[in-house]
Amino acid sequence: MLIIGLDIGGAYTKIATIKVQGKKMEALDISSEYFPFWKFSNQFPQLIRERLPEEEKLIGVTMTAELADCFSSKEEGVEHILNSVRSIAKTLVLNTSAKFINAEKALESPLEVAASNWIAAPLLISKYVPNALFIDVGSTTTDIIPIIDGNLSALGRNDLERLVYGELIYTGAFRTNLATIVQSIPFGDNIVPVSSEYFSITADVHLLLDHIRGKEYSCDTPDGRGKTKEDALRRISRLICADMDMLDEADVMCIANHIYKKQIEQIQKGLLSVIKRQDISRNTPVVLAGTGAHFLGEVAIKQLGYSDIRYFENLFEKCIGFSDAKISISAPAFSIAFLLAIEEMVK
Amino acid sequence: MLIIGLDIGGAYTKIATIKVQGKKMEALDISSEYFPFWKFSNQFPQLIRERLPEEEKLIGVTMTAELADCFSSKEEGVEHILNSVRSIAKTLVLNTSAKFINAEKALESPLEVAASNWIAAPLLISKYVPNALFIDVGSTTTDIIPIIDGNLSALGRNDLERLVYGELIYTGAFRTNLATIVQSIPFGDNIVPVSSEYFSITADVHLLLDHIRGKEYSCDTPDGRGKTKEDALRRISRLICADMDMLDEADVMCIANHIYKKQIEQIQKGLLSVIKRQDISRNTPVVLAGTGAHFLGEVAIKQLGYSDIRYFENLFEKCIGFSDAKISISAPAFSIAFLLAIEEMVK
Numbered sequence: 001m002l003i004i005g006l007d008i009g010g011a012y013t014k015i016a017t018i019k020v021q022g023k024k025m026e027a028l029d030i031s032s033e034y035f036p037f038w039k040f041s042n043q044f045p046q047l048i049r050e051r052l053p054e055e056e057k058l059i060g061v062t063m064t065a066e067l068a069d070c071f072s073s074k075e076e077g078v079e080h081i082l083n084s085v086r087s088i089a090k091t092l093v094l095n096t097s098a099k100f101i102n103a104e105k106a107l108e109s110p111l112e113v114a115a116s117n118w119i120a121a122p123l124l125i126s127k128y129v130p131n132a133l134f135i136d137v138g139s140t141t142t143d144i145i146p147i148i149d150g151n152l153s154a155l156g157r158n159d160l161e162r163l164v165y166g167e168l169i170y171t172g173a174f175r176t177n178l179a180t181i182v183q184s185i186p187f188g189d190n191i192v193p194v195s196s197e198y199f200s201i202t203a204d205v206h207l208l209l210d211h212i213r214g215k216e217y218s219c220d221t222p223d224g225r226g227k228t229k230e231d232a233l234r235r236i237s238r239l240i241c242a243d244m245d246m247l248d249e250a251d252v253m254c255i256a257n258h259i260y261k262k263q264i265e266q267i268q269k270g271l272l273s274v275i276k277r278q279d280i281s282r283n284t285p286v287v288l289a290g291t292g293a294h295f296l297g298e299v300a301i302k303q304l305g306y307s308d309i310r311y312f313e314n315l316f317e318k319c320i321g322f323s324d325a326k327i328s329i330s331a332p333a334f335s336i337a338f339l340l341a342i343e344e345m346v347k
Numbered sequence: 348m349l350i351i352g353l354d355i356g357g358a359y360t361k362i363a364t365i366k367v368q369g370k371k372m373e374a375l376d377i378s379s380e381y382f383p384f385w386k387f388s389n390q391f392p393q394l395i396r397e398r399l400p401e402e403e404k405l406i407g408v409t410m411t412a413e414l415a416d417c418f419s420s421k422e423e424g425v426e427h428i429l430n431s432v433r434s435i436a437k438t439l440v441l442n443t444s445a446k447f448i449n450a451e452k453a454l455e456s457p458l459e460v461a462a463s464n465w466i467a468a469p470l471l472i473s474k475y476v477p478n479a480l481f482i483d484v485g486s487t488t489t490d491i492i493p494i495i496d497g498n499l500s501a502l503g504r505n506d507l508e509r510l511v512y513g514e515l516i517y518t519g520a521f522r523t524n525l526a527t528i529v530q531s532i533p534f535g536d537n538i539v540p541v542s543s544e545y546f547s548i549t550a551d552v553h554l555l556l557d558h559i560r561g562k563e564y565s566c567d568t569p570d571g572r573g574k575t576k577e578d579a580l581r582r583i584s585r586l587i588c589a590d591m592d593m594l595d596e597a598d599v600m601c602i603a604n605h606i607y608k609k610q611i612e613q614i615q616k617g618l619l620s621v622i623k624r625q626d627i628s629r630n631t632p633v634v635l636a637g638t639g640a641h642f643l644g645e646v647a648i649k650q651l652g653y654s655d656i657r658y659f660e661n662l663f664e665k666c667i668g669f670s671d672a673k674i675s676i677s678a679p680a681f682s683i684a685f686l687l688a689i690e691e692m693v694k
Contacts, residue, residue, distance in 0.1 A: 196487075
């Protein structure tokens with residue numbers, strides 16, 4: 001029997017497949033597909049049909065893609081997504097109360113399963129580390145979820161509430177438009193207000209700073225051009241209406257470092273509001289996941305004095321026999337599959 | 348003889364055509380074409396061939412499209428643009444020293460004609476109002492140019508310098524991503540950090556606030572959907588990850604008003620830096636142009652105590668026999684054509 005965890009985001013669809021044989025997990029496969037809903041939502045049913053294996057399977061779903069602006073409302077988005085999946089196999093959906101419900105029930109109250117993907121990983125973690133601060137720095141957003149006495153102690157239930165409480169921060173390792181992070185940057189002796197166009201993104205910054213390599217730059221580039229450092233330099237120079245005939249590499253590296261610092265501050269702002277409200281002490285274990293776990297999440301929380309740093313992918317080594325960075329990058333998809341696999345095994 | 352002024356921007360190409368007969372201007376035609384360079388730059392030569400009349404003509408050019416990220420450098424952009432135009436008729440190009448040079452000479456030093464479109468209108472105004480503060484609020488950017496004793500007294504020559512001096516502000520009436528104007532908005536009793544996606548633009552705000560009508564919304568919508576108020580409400584609600592099932596119209600109107608206020612502040616910041624540096628007194632005439640002249644430019648400068656407000660399109664009524672808002676919206680293109688027409692008439 002295959003247990004498939006799907007985390008269907010606006011830009012990426014992540015698929016975790018666990019093979020369960022009796023009381024044993026036999027194999028694990030994780031993949032991440034760049035699938036921008038705002039461009040191709042009609043092709044989603046086809047994507048899902050093509051990517052999922054033929055064998056007998058149970059599908060677990062969590063999502064955020066219903067916010068994509070190809071849908072006129074979240075309800076429309078949830079319907080399109082769930083109908084695409086449930087036509088393939090039995091489908092269970094994680095709701096915002098951290099329960100799995102079947103797809104038919106989810107369709108009756110779609111807002112209860114909208115934007116629930118932040119719940120999956122802390123729900124799984126809570127079974128292994130009952131007191132922890134979970135930070136997932138993804139390509140687009142950062143989630144901050146406190147786990148207290150085995151319970152998810154997030155205050156926000158939907159994305160709007162989560163923004164208010166600092167539990168959702170709209171900054172990520174790859175896709176964030178630099179013009180949304182800063183309105184001006186120090187440059188030489190001046191403060192330069194920036195262009196508001198979509199010229200460069202955080203993947204350009206982290207490529208230049210050696211946080212990621214070109215082949216890890218998994219989203220589209222803003223100008224449709226390459227993913228080399230030279231391309232990233234050119235894109236970032238446009239943030240201040242310049243190009244590489246006007247600036248040298250050191251100038252752009254200063255800009256990249258400034259943006260990096262500001263992104264750390266964005267995450268710390270959310271962290272501080274969660275930490276203070278929930279009174280989370282500095283010896284609490286911090287569990288990190290996501291594509292920006294090391295260069296954004298870890299840096300942000302260590303600067304605040306937390307030192308018990310754990311990586312999501314290492315928590316399950318005993319159960320699955322290995323650890324793999326893919327588990328961290330696709331934490332919600334993996335968690336959905338893992339949670340359902342445990343249920344299946346104890347049946 | 349036709350004198351054609353072209354203002355070739357990244358998103359719009361504006362065309363002003365003046366028919367000159369002996370010592371008289373006989374007719375004026377102005378049009379604005381939404382032509383996003385970053386999508387279609389290869390089709391630009393065709394656009395120009397199709398849009399310009401067959402008759403004998405002289406073309407005057409000013410541009411900003413060379414910054415579009417379809418070009419790897421400004422030089423590449425200037426070359427592509429000028430080669431497209433000069434193949435059609437004799438072409439003069441405005442340089443950043445406020446002189447017209449022929450296209451062949453411009454191609455020898457392309458950076459001297461890059462981003463020169465801000466010079467055209469104040470150069471013309473300086474011949475009618477020798478002391479003035481010129482403000483052009485376009486779809487994407489705002490230009491602030493002091494005219495002192497008949498001279499353009501701007502300090503910046505290229506866009507980078509102009510950003511530094513507050514003479515160029517990257518905020519406009521239509522195309523500005525709201526997530527680049529605010530990082531959070533007050534909502535009820537809370538401050539909500541915003542989504543960094545490309546969900547909604549200033550045209551949505553100004554449509555809701557009755558500053559523009561749907562048919563004036565001349566750029567693409569972020570979601571590719573309609574240009575009604577209902578569409579604008581939906582797009583703006585996504586700024587805080589909501590939709591119209593979660594918010595009511597009054598909530599979104601509060602957000603729109605907040606963004607409007609912030610946009611006025613962005614422009615005032617530039618105004619204040621120019622006004623203070625150049626010591627421009629409050630009785631100096633202010634000449635306004637651009638699609639946001641009334642609801643952004645005039646509001647911003649009046650709040651700073653300036654009251655001698657003049658509209659660009661009215662300055663030339665005596666010469667051309669009428670005034671037309673199109674003149675203001677396409678101020679650089681009109682100015683280029685008008686300046687060359689005057690030269691032609693005195694020949």
